[in-house]
Amino acid sequence: MLGPQGVEPAGAATELTLVRHGRTIWHRENRYAGASDVPLDEVGRAQATALAHWARSHPHDAVACSPLHRARETAAPVAEALGLSAEVNPALREMDFGVAEGRTLAELHREYPDAAAAFVSDPTGRPFPGAEPPEQVAERALGALRAIAGRHPGASVLVVGHNTALRLALCGWLGIALERYRDVLPRLENAAVTRLRVSADPRRPPALLCLNVPVTAAPAAVPRAAVPRAAVRPAAVPPDAAEPASAPAESQPASPQGSSPAASPRSASGEPTPAVPHPSITRRTR
Known part of the structure; x- marks a missing residue:
């Protein structure tokens, strides 16, 4: 009640x-x-x-x-x-994320152009090959x-x-x-x-x-009996100015408080360089 x-x-x-x-x-x-x-x-x-x-x-x-x-x-x-x-x-x-694991969206557009385009248009109906x-x-x-x-x-x-x-x-x-x-x-x-x-x-x-x-x-947490259900804060989602509509859902960088996000390493052509393997990463294989 x-x-x-x-x-x-x-x-x-x-x-x-x-x-x-x-x-x-x-x-x-x-x-x-x-x-x-x-x-x-x-x-x-x-x-x-x-x-x-x-x-x-x-x-x-x-x-x-x-x-x-x-x-x-x-x-x-x-x-x-x-x-x-x-x-x-x-x-x-x-x-x-299936074949997308460990890759950027730009890399996926080059390596799996059809699959990447399908995901961009319908991420739930047409997820990446091998994805859950x-x-x-x-x-x-x-x-x-x-x-x-x-x-x-x-x-x-x-x-x-x-x-x-x-x-x-x-x-x-x-x-x-x-x-x-x-x-x-x-x-x-x-x-x-x-x-x-x-x-x-x-x-x-x-x-x-x-x-x-x-x-x-x-x-801060407010006593549960004192907060009306209508008191819902507006969504505090920042603008996606730097995120393309197709940006990876589980790959968005966030900067620490008071600092800027680290820039992705890039080659002379301006494309992201391949990720350097890290000894503590267990990458899904297919």
């Missing part, structure tokens, strides 16, 4: 704070990471540390994360700051979020996941057509927070409290 102004009684809802992992060595070059196990770079580690500092003044009751290294590395300092252990949930892993079906990603990621909320009724949980999997899950939960996920939710910035209030009634959609907010500007 709802209280005044449509607010659920205190303790009846669970609050989820969704966070995309910190930046990796592939994301700074706009390469699809997907199911490949790519570590954080120095910027990503700084973002994880900043998130942990933010968490100290925004306490949560639990921390959950994807099993991929970049998500676990982002969640670890947060869990330590809160005196918790991160719950690793395999269903939170990122979408497998987006509908399947949405189903498993949303199932994971619902399960986490169900295990922590009335609590606050910080969840570290991935750009595409989280966006697809959000679309499925909020009633947004999956084929529009790249239009409605262009990207989630690294280490920015998106907050949901999840009703105890599974028939009700979650309330979107904020979207894509940097940790230096994220609002």
Whole structure:
């Protein structure tokens, strides 16, 4: 039963704070990471540390994360700051992008021109060859979020996941057509927070409290009984001036607080140079 102004009684809802992992060595070059196990770079580690500092003044009751290294590395300092252990949930892993793994979109247009053009025109209906079906990603990621909320009724949980999997899950939960996920939710910035209030009634959609907010500007948690459902912050998604309409969904670089994103290495022709293999990357092979 709802209280005044449509607010659920205190303790009846669970609050989820969704966070995309910190930046990796592939994301700074706009390469699809997907199911490949790519570590954080120095910027990503700084973002994880900043998130942990933010968490100290925004306490949560639990921390959950994807099993991929970049998500676990982002969640670890947060869990330590809160005196918790991160719950690793395999269903939170990122979408497998098939042949796009480890490549930039420019490289894909050269190597797989038909597949790249098909993805640009219809990313959910015509994903890259070998990719996990987006509908399947949405189903498993949303199932994971619902399960986490169900295990922590009335609590606050910080969840570290991935750009595409989280966006697809959000679309499925909020009633947004999956084929529009790249239009409605262009990207989630690294280490920015998106907050949901999840009703105890599974028939009700979650309330979107904020979207894509940097940790230096994220609002403090408000007592659940004091926030009307109508008090939803406008989406704080920055303009995509530097991102082409077809830019990789899980490969957008985010700069650390107060700095500029690192430039991708380029050859004399102006094309991105191939990625330098990193000993700690486990790349998906097909």
